Amino acid sequence: xxxxxxxxxxxxxxxxxxxxxxxxxxxxxxxxxxxxxxxxxxxxxxxxxxxxxxxxxxxxxxxxxxxxxxxxxxxxxxxxxxxxxxxxxxxxxxxxxxxxxxxxxxxxxxxxxxxxxxxxxxxxxxxxxxxxxxxxxxxxxxxxxxxxxxxxxxxxxxxxxxxxxxxxxxxxxxxxxxxxxxxxxxxxxxxxxxxxxxxxxxxxxxxxxxxxxxxxxxxxxxxxxxxxxxxxxxxxxxxxxxxxxxxxxxxxxxxxxxxxxxxxxxxxxxxxxxxxxxxxxxxxxxxxxxxxxxxxxxx
Numbered sequence: 001x002x003x004x005x006x007x008x009x010x011x012x013x014x015x016x017x018x019x020x021x022x023x024x025x026x027x028x029x030x031x032x033x034x035x036x037x038x039x040x041x042x043x044x045x046x047x048x049x050x051x052x053x054x055x056x057x058x059x060x061x062x063x064x065x066x067x068x069x070x071x072x073x074x075x076x077x078x079x080x081x082x083x084x085x086x087x088x089x090x091x092x093x094x095x096x097x098x099x100x101x102x103x104x105x106x107x108x109x110x111x112x113x114x115x116x117x118x119x120x121x122x123x124x125x126x127x128x129x130x131x132x133x134x135x136x137x138x139x140x141x142x143x144x145x146x147x148x149x150x151x152x153x154x155x156x157x158x159x160x161x162x163x164x165x166x167x168x169x170x171x172x173x174x175x176x177x178x179x180x181x182x183x184x185x186x187x188x189x190x191x192x193x194x195x196x197x198x199x200x201x202x203x204x205x206x207x208x209x210x211x212x213x214x215x216x217x218x219x220x221x222x223x224x225x226x227x228x229x230x231x232x233x234x235x236x237x238x239x240x241x242x243x244x245x246x247x248x249x250x251x252x253x254x255x256x257x258x259x260x261x262x263x264x265x266x267x268x269x270x271x272x273x274x275x276x277x278x279x280x281x282x283x284x285x286x287x288x289x290x291x292x293x294x295x296x297x298x299x
Contacts, residue, residue, distance in 0.1 A: 065108065133170075146158055
C-alpha cells in the first residue's frame with residue numbers, strides 16, 4: 001500500500017483568488033469552513049476585515065460581509081429557525097454573529113462582547129460553542145478552552161486544568177461528536193479531548209507537524225491539519241499519518257504555506273495557501289479520488 005500511496009497524486013480541480021473589487025489589500029485568509037447544506041464556503045479575510053462567501057457551484061461569484069474588526073475563526077451555529085455564523089476577532093474581545101440564512105447577502109445580527117480574545121471556535125450543541133484563546137500578554141492570563149453560550153456567557157472550562165497548563169498557543173480547534181481537536185502552534189501538536197469529561201484523550205504528533213494551523217475532520221472522522229512546515233497532513237481513524245499535499249508541489253507559485261483546510265464530501269479538500277511571510281492567499285481545490293488514497297482514508 002505504501003508504494004500505491006507514493007504514486008497517488010491528488011488532482012487539482014479548482015483555483016479561486018478570494019479577492020473582490022471592494023478589497024483594499026491582498027486577501028489573507030485565516031479560517032475557512034464549509035456549509036454543506038448550501039454548498040458555500042465561508043472564509044475570514046483579516047487584511048480586508050471581511051467574511052467572504054464562495055458558492056461552490058459558481059466559485060468566482062464571491063460576496064462579502066464587512067466587519068469593523070480583523071476576523072479570525074469561524075463556526076456554523078445551527079439555531080431554531082436560522083443558521084448563524086460565529087466569527088471571532090484577532091484584535092478585539094468580540095464575536096460577531098452573522099445570519100447566513102439571509103438571501104442573497106448574509107448580515108451581522110449581533111456583537112457579543114467577551115472577557116477574553118477568543119480566536120478558535122466551533123459549535124458544540126444548539127446553545128453552546130467551544131472557544132479557545134492564547135496567552136494574553138497584557139494581563140498574563142494563560143490560554144483557555146471554554147464553553148461559551150449563544151447568550152454571551154462563559155459556561156466553564158471545556159477541558160481539564162491539567163490540559164490547560166500544557167497548552168501554549170491554541171489557535172484553532174474543531175469539534176467532532178463529543179471530541180475536540182485543538183492545534184497548538186508552539187507545542188507542534190494537536191490535542192484530542194473529550195468534551196463530556198474535559199479529559200485529554202491523546203496528544204497527536206508527527207515529525208512533519210510543525211506549527212499546526214487549522215484542523216478539520218471529514219464525516220468519517222479522519223483528521224486534516226495544515227502545518228507551517230508546508231504540508232497538509234491527514235491522520236486516519238486508525239491513527240495513521242500521511243502527508244496529502246506539499247507546498248512546493250501543490251501550492252501556487254510562492255504561496256507554499258497552507259493555512260486553512262476544508263473537507264468537502266466525496267473526498268475533496270479545499271486549502272488556502274499563503275506566502276511565507278503571510279497573506280496574498282489563494283484557495284485551491286483537490287480531488288483525493290485515487291484508489292490508494294480512498295483505501296488509506298478508509299482505514
